[in-house]
Amino acid sequence: MNFPATRAEALARLDAFLPLAGRAYAANRNKDAGPGAQGSTSGLSPAIRRRLLSEAEVAGRVQRAHGFVAGEKFIQEVCWRTYWVGWLEQRPQLWARYAADVERLESALAENKALARRHAEAVAGATGIDCFDAWAQELVATGWLHNHARMNFASIWIFTLQLPWQLGAAFFYTHLLDACPASNTLSWRWVAGLQTVGKHYLARPDIIRANSGGRFDVRAPLARDAAPLPADGMPQLVPLRAAERAEPGLRTGLFVTTADLSLERQPLPKLVAVAATTRIGGAPSPLKRAYAETALADGLARAAAHAGVEPERLDEEAAVAAVRGWAARHGLAQVVTGEAAVGPVADRLEALRAGLAADGVRLVRLRRDWDALAWPMATKGFFGFKAGLPRLLAAD
Ligand SMILES: Cc1cc2nc3c(=O)[nH]c(=O)nc-3n(C[C@H](O)[C@H](O)[C@H](O)COP(=O)(O)OP(=O)(O)OC[C@H]3O[C@@H](n4cnc5c(N)ncnc54)[C@H](O)[C@@H]3O)c2cc1C
Structure with missing residues (x-):
């Protein structure tokens, strides 16, 4: 299987997989015939992870194609991701x-x-x-x-x-x-x-x-009676950070990260500049770095085209200083960016917030409606969360 790294490729994959996302998915999704074989699942996870496609649009398309009952299994899997993200957001x-x-x-x-x-x-x-x-x-x-x-x-x-x-x-x-x-x-x-x-x-x-389609013998002995690992203590639930809103009328730039690569589909204020850093963060494998680079370039290009400005790539080594310099060059009073859930991008955005604040520039993390509705439901187990799915899908 190859993995769509641009929004156009991801939409084409979704179109091609759509007929298989109903009852066929529920019946076959556990089958894994191995690399190179026709997949029983969509292979969309790298694209959904970076929001080349949003969960809302993927789940919505499947619901429209198959109805909720036949599409439920696939929709549920998409929502497992939303659930995990919302759950961790409240236990950082x-x-x-x-x-x-x-x-x-x-x-x-x-x-x-x-x-x-x-x-x-x-x-x-x-x-x-x-x-x-x-x-x-x-x-x-x-x-x-x-x-x-x-x-x-x-x-x-x-x-x-x-x-x-x-x-x-x-x-x-x-x-x-x-x-x-x-x-x-x-x-x-x-x-x-x-x-x-x-x-x-x-x-x-x-x-x-x-x-596994008969690929493995599995003759080596596997642990059969192992006990679960001993509990390591669940942290207390932390209230969600309040959603942030862009202030209308301020001179605004858009900073694109790999957390959300279809920002142009969100309501945005008028933008005078659009930029991203080349920095991908962490210590990714060369393959993961290359995937993230292609996806970022695609998301940046679409966002800039939407705003009618030239996309700008900023210096990787001096991420905060580079963004401050970019904001100063364009006389920005506000920088909007996609919401990033708990993880390295969110950490970098908070460092950026402090840097920009020193120059009197606001940073606004734009939370999608889907997350705003779903995350508060992810406080306990998935079964409770699942009960709210029809409401979540109806709101999209
Ligand atoms: C140990 C372990 C680690 C995992 N790590 C990740 C990870 O880092 N990132 C990640 O996106 N998924 C992770 N998963 C979940 C799941 O394995 C992948 O999302 C799925 O295999 C992606 O393949 P697909 O796109 O063909 O999925 P499909 O079956 O086509 O499902 C559609 C979409 O639903 C979501 N999804 C499906 N199954 C799950 C699941 N069990 N949990 C959460 N979301 C799901 C994905 O966004 C996926 O693209 C992990 C699962 C396990 C058991």
Whole structure:
């Protein structure tokens, strides 16, 4: 499967997948015939993650094509992403804790040779567990894994190989084209039994064989009776940050990030300048960096065309200083940008807010209506959240 990196390509993929997004998806979505095979799922996650397409438009198209009942399974999966994002938004401490754990565990690898060897075998796909090794290599080679592969890979990593879940999540985060702080971290926690306390996911050879089109024997023994990881303490719910609004009449520029790459479809004030930094952030694999670069260039070009101005790329090394310089050059009083949920982009936006404020310029993070409605519903389990889906879809 290749992954659409521009909005035009993502719309074409959605069109092509639409006939399969109803009952066929519900019946076949767990089947993973492997890289290069005709997919049973859309392959849209890298595009949705960066909002080349929004959840609202994808779910809306499927509902219109199939109706809610036949389209429900696909719509629900799209909404799992919204749910995870809204949930983490209200427990940002978990992301901070995960990031600190990864740093600590990566240092531990330098000192603990046995752990380092087991970790190196896992990420190289050299454990002797056929399915796991193939998935590790597929992830590095393509930047993507089917959901079924992700669940079983994570389970084998945690319970059979007994490696720290945080290092597995970090391996995914480096390579996945769709790497999402919420979906990735919380799915790993769910497999480990930390998210729904006491409930974990144990990989089973018969299920892996059945869902992988006969590609794997799975003869190596997998952990069968492992207990969930011990609870690590759920942080307190933090109230959502208030949504921010652009002030009309101010001289305004648009700053584009990879958090939202179809901003021109949102209500925007009149724009006099549109820019992005070349900085992608983190330590992504070359494939993930290249994907994000193409998507960012596409989103920036569309936003600039919408505003009728030239797109500007700002200096990567001095991100905050470069944006301040850009705002000063255009005499901006306000910079609007897409909302970024908990993660590296949100952290950089807060650093930018402080820098711009020193020059008397406001930063406004524009939250989409979909998020504004959905996030407050993501306080408990998905089943409660799911009950609100018809309301969410009707509001779009
Ligand atoms: C351990 C683990 C880590 C994961 N990490 C990520 C991640 O970093 N980013 C990410 O977008 N998804 C993640 N997922 C969820 C899921 O595996 C992918 O979204 C899905 O495989 C993408 O393929 P697709 O686009 O063909 O999905 P489709 O089946 O076509 O679904 C349509 C869309 O719904 C969303 N979606 C589907 N399944 C899920 C799910 N279980 N949870 C959340 N959203 C979902 C995606 O945006 C997807 O594009 C993870 C799952 C697991 C088990």
